[in-house]
């Protein structure tokens with residue numbers, strides 16, 4: 001499958017932002033590349049690819065919005081609580097930052113812009129993509145907590 005350049009760069013941006021974390025945790029690029037997505041991660045990525053292919057970029061953008069919005073909200077709340085673990089604090093601070101808040105607002109504006117010319121049926125597709133992503137966002141924390149694996 002040809003990679004979507006925009007989705008690839010989204011993932012790379014996140015990898016870049018986490019490089020210090022990877023170094024601190026002594027996770028090599030080889031180990032990271034060899035780590036396959038767990039089932040919930042796979043399902044979430046498949047959901048995004050499906051939204052893009054079946055319903056187009058407006059549904060994809062709606063499906064991506066919870067990634068930004070949730071992490072920005074969680075980051076802003078947890079950054080204020082000051083974790084004793086500097087790695088956690090750095091993680092929260094990055095998502096609470098003005099930079100990330102502005103990316104979140106930009107993403108919200110893109111969704112509004114893409115929705116504007118569309119009809120009610122397309123809006124419903126966007127809503128469904130958004131709600132499913134909210135479900136997967138919650139499941140993503142659970143996946144990590146349980147260290148979910150393929151059996």
Ligand SMILES: Cc1ncc(C[n+]2csc(CCO)c2C)c(N)n1
Pocket residue numbers: 010011013014066067068071137140
């Ligand atoms: C499940 C899950 N949801 C959201 C994020 C945060 N995130 C990932 S990519 C991206 C866009 C630009 O960096 C954002 C906000 C995450 N790491 N994992």
